[in-house]
Amino acid sequence: MxxxxxxxxxxxxxxxxxxxxxxxxxxxxxxxxxxxxxxxxxxxxxxxxxxxxxxxxxxxxxxxxxxxxxxxxxxxxxxxxxxxxxxxxxxxxxxxxxxxxxxxxxxxxxxxxxxxxxxFQRRYDRSFRALRDRVASGASGPLEQVVMFSRDPAPPPRSYVETSGGMFRDSSIHDVDMARFLLNEPIASVYATGSCLISPEIGAAGDVDSVMITMVSASGRQVQITACRRGPMGYDQRLEVLCANEVSTAVQYPATRRSKIRPRGGDRRHGARAYQIAGACHGALAPWGQNSTI
The missing domain is CATH 3.40.50.720 (NAD(P)-binding Rossmann-like Domain)
Structure with a gap:
């Protein structure tokens, strides 16, 4: 035991x-x-x-x-x-x-x-991991761009924000980690911008609740992350990877799944065909309540 x-x-x-x-x-x-x-x-x-x-x-x-x-x-x-x-x-x-x-x-x-x-639990999400494994296998062709959307169900209370390290180091750190996981190479440059558009309390604590991050890897591959502290649809995680041969996506709803889109019959002139593979469903996080102060 x-x-x-x-x-x-x-x-x-x-x-x-x-x-x-x-x-x-x-x-x-x-x-x-x-x-x-x-x-x-x-x-x-x-x-x-x-x-x-x-x-x-x-x-x-x-x-x-x-x-x-x-x-x-x-x-x-x-x-x-x-x-x-x-x-x-x-x-x-x-x-x-x-x-x-x-x-x-x-x-x-x-x-x-x-x-x-x-x-960093997203590395173990079945859909995200399946997507990463496919890219790593070479079946998708060279990875060129990554786009991520990351939204929490609701803003945390000010008491949490004041000790968490802020949105970039507390929340968006997951997205940065996933980008590094997919690219498998160092990040050469980062540009980020943030605003307080949702919670005046978060702004009063000196933090932001809505951010956009652009990163470029050592070989020039690009990553765009859009994140905020509130999602109208609840906990919202979506990922799209553009590769030379196909576009692979992982979305959370209606159930977490992975899909890929590639040219029909291998010929880009004749449109695209999509595939979807069911994955693991994310459990929703509980509403923000009493936070530990240990």
């Missing part, structure tokens, strides 16, 4: 805690969040976890691994403690908003030898 502890009982902490608790052969032994809220108590009751402080968790030799789903400013310290205690760790992104601290944590975690994974 694998015994885990989860740090954070906010929106994403709830997602990870429930997922861990429902896995066969896994026990969520502890839940850590210093904010005593009805949401924390309910999550502990639902998962069977005991509410505990970090010292108790790291001192318990029966705990095999930890989930770090607390506020951004807590990630680095918890990662270092996990490395020192020999605990496997899954950590939400980013490691830290400070680059020097990020590099220090990376070195120490790597030297400790503990298994460590960061929360």
């Amino acid at each position: 694998i015994r885990l502890a989860c740090f954070g009982a906010g929106r994403i902490g709830r997602v990870h805690a429930l997922n861990a608790a429902m896995q066969p052969g896994v026990t969520l032994a502890y839940l850590a969040d210093p904010v005593a809220t009805p949401a924390r108590e309910a999550l502990a009751a639902q998962t069977g976890a005991s509410i505990a402080d970090p010292d108790t968790i790291f001192a318990d030799g029966r705990i095999d691994g930890i989930i770090i789903a607390s506020s951004t400013d807590s990630h680095a310290g918890l990662l270092l403690r996990a490395a020192e205690a020999g605990k496997a760790v899954f950590c939400e992104k980013p490691i830290s908003l400070d680059m020097a601290l990020t590099e220090e944590v990376m070195r120490k975690v790597e030297a400790s030898g503990v298994p460590c994974m960061l929360g």
Whole structure:
């Protein structure tokens, strides 16, 4: 039996805690969040976890691994403690908003030898991964352009924005990671612009809620990312990859699926033919509520 502890009982902490608790052969032994809220108590009751402080968790030799789903400013310290205690760790992104601290944590975690994974879950989405694998196989021809749309269901509260690192480092980091995953080469240049068009609270916190990002890879391939904190259709993720032989897409609704369009009979003069392959459905994120302050 694998015994885990989860740090954070906010929106994403709830997602990870429930997922861990429902896995066969896994026990969520502890839940850590210093904010005593009805949401924390309910999550502990639902998962069977005991509410505990970090010292108790790291001192318990029966705990095999930890989930770090607390506020951004807590990630680095918890990662270092996990490395020192020999605990496997899954950590939400980013490691830290400070680059020097990020590099220090990376070195120490790597030297400790503990298994460590960061929360870039889109790499494991079946549709996105199938699309990437097809491009990597060469069947699509050379990749030329990537276009992504990324929208959350609703804006987060100001309290979350103030500790998250802002939209570029907290939300759009997923899209930047997916671009790098698809291109499989370094990014040479980035241009980004952001506005506050949705939430005055986010603007008051000094952040933006609507962004566009243009990136160019080392070989000149192009990426365009459009993202915002609110989607009229709910959680909205779409990806299109233009290659020499076909256009491949991954869309979330009505169910996540992947499609590709290529010339009919291999002759571009005679129109196109589309194929769709069903993929995995994304689970919708819960509405923004009480956020962890660990």
